[in-house]
Amino acid sequence: MEHADVVILGAGAAGLFCAGGLAGQGLRVVLLDHAADPGEKIRISGGGRCNFTNLATVHDRFISDTPRFCASALAGFRPQDFVALVDAAGIAWHEKTLGQLFCDGKATQIVRMLLDRMGPAELRAGVGVRGVTAEAGRLVVQSDSGAIAASRVVVATGGRSIPKMGATGIGYDIAARTGHRIVEPRPGLVPLTFAEQALHLCRPLAGVSVTAQAQAQGPAFRDGLLFTHRGLSGPAILQISSYWRPGEEIRLDLAPSTDAATALKQAKRQGRRVQVAGALARLLPDRLAAAIATESGLAEARLADQPDARLDELGRRVNDWRLKPVGSEGWRTAEVTVGGVDCRDLNAKTMESRRVRGLHFIGEVVDVTGWLGGYNFQWAWASAHAAAKAILTA
DSSP: OOEEEEEEEOOSHHHHHHHHHHTSSSSSSSEESSSSTTTTHHHHHGGGOOOOTTTTOOGGGOSSSSSTTHHHHHHHHHHHHHHHHHHHHTTOEOOOOOGGGEEEEOOOOHHHHHHHTTTTEEEETTTTEEEEETTTTEEEEETTTEEEEEEEEEEOOOOOSSGTTTTTTTHHHHHHHHHOOOEEEEESSEEEEEHHHHHHHGGGTTEEEEEEEEESSEEEEEEEEEEESSSSEEEEHHHHHOOOOOOOEEEEEHHHHSSSHHHHHHHTTOOOOOBHHHHTTTTSSSHHHHHHHHHTTTTBBGGGGSHHHHHHHHHHHSSSSSEEEOOGGGGTTSSSEEEEEEEGGTTTTTOOSSSTEEEEEOOOGGGGGGGGTTHHHHHHHHHHHHHHHHHHHH
């Protein structure tokens, strides 16, 4: 049987970073991944420019059944720490809105930086993992290329999001077979879909976008909302999708900077000779304004003819539109996985299992999911750093 000091399962963001954290310490580190190329989700992220962290990272911008679990790891490795590595590698970057940091050039620069940082660690691509067992005080990894025994195994296999890139549930299988609880995985940061009644409005508006405030059973997000043939997308919808549960309704404010009812009544009292759709178009994109007027039975109606009660109702349709999604677009388009290995079974400072000595879980496979905008990469770096530090100081 082959032997190593540390075997890391998964060559994504967390796995590569963990390997780099162990470099130069005299350990034999083997990194396995069933994919042909490492860091594929990094490569496609941020439109190919990799939104590699967020300067506003705090623990309450992450979703978990154990809400404060991620705080320790995030405090131990901050966004500025990763930026220092990016700067040292000579990678140019820029800040967009809300603390999001992107490469000026291609995301592959981040992949190359992580590979270079790994030093002598051995990366074996195209090697599938079948399982992990605890045997005689050591851990044994069963892989397509044979068994490897190690004192430490780090599971960084990611979640089920983006299956076209090879995502699987092997990390959950490993966790379950070694006695760990699993918080049911579900798609996160994903467009929401709707029944025919709502689609009657959405389909003709496909391609129309508006800055909106969206809320499910969690915080409200003000960002772009996009109408599609299947329902609603855009950053505001992706954010709330991670909080939404089937059967629940969502609330949308399509003009979050304006009290629509008040604006309509003021326009009416000023004697503006406009149709309702025209008045709404002062608050919303033309096509959306026309669609709401038509949906409300006011397609050809004049603003001056509408009683205030009707304008109040129309204002609520703009500022407090409530509708119930029937689902999401699922794993196919989900950017992340919500749920995963139950944090109650892990040590928050070391990411080591409380049930199996020497077994660590990091990154997306853990029940920690960040908001859109670089948070999930920061969790990958921080959890990997915590595990590597624990291994080196054990």
